[in-house]
Amino acid sequence: MTKNPLSTTLRVFFPFAAGYFLSYLYRVVNAVIAPDLVSDLGIGPSALGLLTATYFISFASFQLPLGLLLDRFGPRRTEAVLLLFAAGGAYLFSSAGTLAGLVAARAFIGFGVSACLMAAFKAYTLWFPKEKWPLVNGFQMAAGGLGALAATSPVEAALRITDWRGVFMVLTGLTLVVAVSVYAVVPQKKADHSGERFGDQLRGVRTVFTSLEFWQTAPLTTVSQAAFLSIQGLWAGPWLKDVAGMDRMAVAGMLFRVAVAMIGGWIVLGSLAERLSRAGVPVRSTAVTGMVIFLGTQVLLLTAPVAWALFVWPLFGFFGTSGILAYAALSQRFPVHLSGRVTTAINLLVFVAAFAGQWAIGLIIGLWPVGDHGSYALAGYRTGFGLMVGLQGLAAIWYFVAGRLIQKPHDR
Secondary structure, three states, X not given: OOOOHHHHHHHHHHHHHHXXXXXXXXXXXXXXXXXXXXXXXXXXXXXXXXXXXXXXXXXXXXXXXXXXHHHHHOHHHHHHHHHHHHHHHHHHHHHOOOHHHHHHHHHHHHHHOOOOOHHHHXXXXXXXXXXXXXXXXXXXXHHHHHHHHHOOHHHHHHOOOOOHHHHHHHHHHHHHHHHHHHHHXXXXXXXXXXXXXXXXXXXHHHHHHOOHHHHHHHHHHHHHHHHHHHHHHHHHHHHHHHOOOOOHHHHHHHHHHHHHHHHHHHHHHHHHHHHHHHXXXXXXXXXXXXXXXXXXXXXXXXXXXXXXXXXXXXXXXXXHHHHHHHHHHHHHOOOHHHHHHHHHHHHHHHHHHHHHHHHHHHHHHOOOOOOHHHOOOHHHHHHHHHHHHHHHHHHHHHHHHHHHHHHHHHHO
């Protein structure tokens, strides 16, 4: 790296980690402030799902342009500029007085943090050797887990001092600080941008999207991460209140434990994937195994007694992180100069699906009448969550079918 590898590692890692901390906090904070939003705005589950999911669709809509920007201008400059839009969105969210205003503000936030993970992944492909990618990506995701953790009990505690608008004013300032740190602290690397012409960049996008290797893994990764993001980012909180009968502090406490399990999952599974890779086990195999176990935890949520929630939800958080290993696995199968386009391609699919999943769950829940004290029906949760389980099952079957299709040409 440089004469001081440790210093450079810290300068590369911590600013990008701070950005992803905020990105994940923004993503899941509505799970805690949902009762306040429902009360202040008088909205139902469908509108709540749309408001929260707007983050995902604005995030997703910029993924392909983002891949081009990362490969052309580098992660440092790209993320620093975009975070300014996130800060503006947080300020607008804190001051908006209508549902439309909040939706627009959340769209700005999603757009502004759209580079926080992909820019980090791009930077790590430039600064770290290929065999270290699963591990360092795991630590990057753990930073997001800390953001998810901060969005639980700490936000609930902050709501005793201020309201949700005050929370977003604080987030505005923090986002500006991180934007400056990404630009000023992360070192510039000569090879962090591409000299490719625009036409060559577009051909690179086509290379990714026409690869059967990509499409073998992409569907399972997409629906697994979409289920994880849409449920953990919003519907876990209402489920714990309405189905498990927890009060607000207990809900925040359980979401805190889920976030801790997520941090553990990203670090442990990332480290495990690196070690197994050295032993000859592909990272993709580790990722798929984890995603299948994650599917099993969702089946338990649908079928096991509610009393099991104390044990099942942390497992949901731990194994829900498995899908992120597929990002490193896919990047390893393409040239480094395409790494930005590979990760943003899969991220595009994930966040479009997360938007659709989070909103669809709300629409499905809204088909049942609202119960006493504004609670939603158990049957609605089971149907909505069951839809996500079914999609993951189909994608898992496709993964193994596509594997046979890829093997056949090599067998001839």
